[in-house]
Amino acid sequence: MGSEEKPMLPVIDFCMEDLKPGTDSWLSKCRSVRQAFEEHGCFVAVYDKASVDLQNGVFGSMKELFDLPSETKRRNIYEGMPLKSYVGQIPKIPLHQSMGIDEGTTAEGIQNFAQKMWPTGNDQFCKYIFEYAKLAEELDRMVARMIFESYGVLEHYDTYTGSTIYLLRLLEHKAPEQVEPQLGFVAHTDKSFTTILHQNHVNALMVETKNGDWIDVDFSSPTSFVVMAGDALMAWSNDRIKSPSHKVLMKGNETRYSLGLFAFYRGILQVPEELIDEQHPLQYKPFDHLGLLNFTYSANMKDYCGV
Ligand SMILES: O=C(O)CCC(=O)C(=O)O
Numbered sequence: 001m002g003s004e005e006k007p008m009l010p011v012i013d014f015c016m017e018d019l020k021p022g023t024d025s026w027l028s029k030c031r032s033v034r035q036a037f038e039e040h041g042c043f044v045a046v047y048d049k050a051s052v053d054l055q056n057g058v059f060g061s062m063k064e065l066f067d068l069p070s071e072t073k074r075r076n077i078y079e080g081m082p083l084k085s086y087v088g089q090i091p092k093i094p095l096h097q098s099m100g101i102d103e104g105t106t107a108e109g110i111q112n113f114a115q116k117m118w119p120t121g122n123d124q125f126c127k128y129i130f131e132y133a134k135l136a137e138e139l140d141r142m143v144a145r146m147i148f149e150s151y152g153v154l155e156h157y158d159t160y161t162g163s164t165i166y167l168l169r170l171l172e173h174k175a176p177e178q179v180e181p182q183l184g185f186v187a188h189t190d191k192s193f194t195t196i197l198h199q200n201h202v203n204a205l206m207v208e209t210k211n212g213d214w215i216d217v218d219f220s221s222p223t224s225f226v227v228m229a230g231d232a233l234m235a236w237s238n239d240r241i242k243s244p245s246h247k248v249l250m251k252g253n254e255t256r257y258s259l260g261l262f263a264f265y266r267g268i269l270q271v272p273e274e275l276i277d278e279q280h281p282l283q284y285k286p287f288d289h290l291g292l293l294n295f296t297y298s299a300n301m302k303d304y305c306g307v
């Protein structure tokens, strides 16, 4: 009994009306968030703030973007910064295309990006992407507060959020060319502090567990978001939280659109004293988080700032 059950990520509900700091439900969510991060490095958040109009608008806008000619999409270039630039037509992962939007939660950042793609502007695109980014940012802030609070270092939270910048990545994965599942995006860990993922109804994300199994993540519901720990949260937490390896494996015959909101700290991050003890000796030197943006997906945190 139960042995055939598929492994699943923890699901944490953020929809409650009274989810406010100081309440009992808030404290219990803080504990759930910490536990999910420590056990899996990620979880599915249920967050019902996106209207049907916003959902349709976001995924419709993404289709319009990725349907642009390759020469146009290549205008989104940041020299030496693979996380921000246009990625596409890569022989190893032909189904994958992605675009980064720098300062992706600001109207200006989104408008600058849209200007590169549509020289006469695209108000609809900007409206929907901005509205979505704000909502994902709100969820990220709430999770960040819960992380700081659950480790007893809430006083660092304001400094942290005051210095966060967000990179928004828009991704398209085409259906596989054959019947067999095909890799959409290679296994990697994120370089962010936290990442918020959202997608259309097409599931394809897989996350590696601590014992090396791969879990299929179902977040096909419009109210589901994946919250994932990046390498910077792993280092900040002194390895209490591990950034999980994840990849995209495409099946079926539909195009998948997904969005990743990556939180980066502008400045030096370091392990709080409270998180260092005999069982958890210091693992990382203070590090410049934005410096990680220049690294590729294969960069290793221990090489960057291990003690
Ligand atoms: O498309 C997804 O769900 C995951 C994308 C991802 O892992 C990334 O952009 O870092």
Ligand SMILES: [Fe+2]
Residues within 6 Å of the ligand: 188, 189, 190, 246
């Ligand atoms: Fe990722």
